[in-house]
């Protein structure tokens with residue numbers, strides 16, 4: 001049986017003025033598939049994600065998503081004047097059930113008991129978990145993550161990887177994770193795409209059972225680093 005597509009990008013070109021930032025990009029994401037998108041700074045990752053999120057519609061070609069989309073960004077973008085639970089359900093049109101939905105989502109990100117807190121009282125990792133709860137409460141078919149762990153310390157980042165993996169297992173949205181971190185991509189994704197100069201220049205499938213260790217993918221890791229043109233882990 002053909003896999004069900006949740007996102008389909010075909011012949012996508014995006015220009016800012018004269019300059020094409022994305023050129024003739026093709027990309028498909030199946031239902032429940034976890035895709036990571038790597039690329040050097042300025043290669044067009046966030047632009048592609050914003051287009052899939054429907055935040056940028058001035059494009060050539062096709063970018064279609066079936067169903068609901070949620071986005072979580074590097075910064076949690078919480079409204080400081082709303083309590084945590086109100087941030088989670090911001091914009092939802094289900095007034096009667098808002099509080100219960102928020103509490104359930106907060107429990108899922110291990111923040112039960114923080115519903116009435118103010119955003120300024122949260123740590124960076126907690127705020128990012130609220131942002132994830134806000135994305136999940138919409139029950140997305142496609143979850144777009146734009147470097148969601150980029151601003152977190154290494155230990156919090158590891159805990160977030162486990163959390164995202166658990167949430168993905170539970171809800172099975174399609175995921176597109178934009179990241180600079182090759183190891184993060186290898187741990188979490190079914191498929192790793194490398195974007196270079198506005199085109200997808202490489203694709204790697206990861207079929208090792210989860211939960212994974214980076215050592216399961218030393219070979220793919222070397223190839224991805226070569227695709228990125230780096231020999232070191234740090235990507236400029």
Ligand SMILES: Nc1ncnc2c1ncn2[C@@H]1O[C@H](COP(=O)(O)OP(=O)(O)OP(=O)(O)O)[C@@H](O)[C@H]1O
Nearest residue numbers: 016017021039040041042043044045046047048180
């Ligand atoms: N609104 C805009 N107007 C003009 N140029 C833009 C705009 N948004 C992005 N760009 C340019 O498009 C290119 C791709 O940007 P994008 O943010 O998608 O890259 P990225 O791969 O996500 O980079 P990073 O990893 O640094 O976040 C960059 O050269 C950027 O300067």
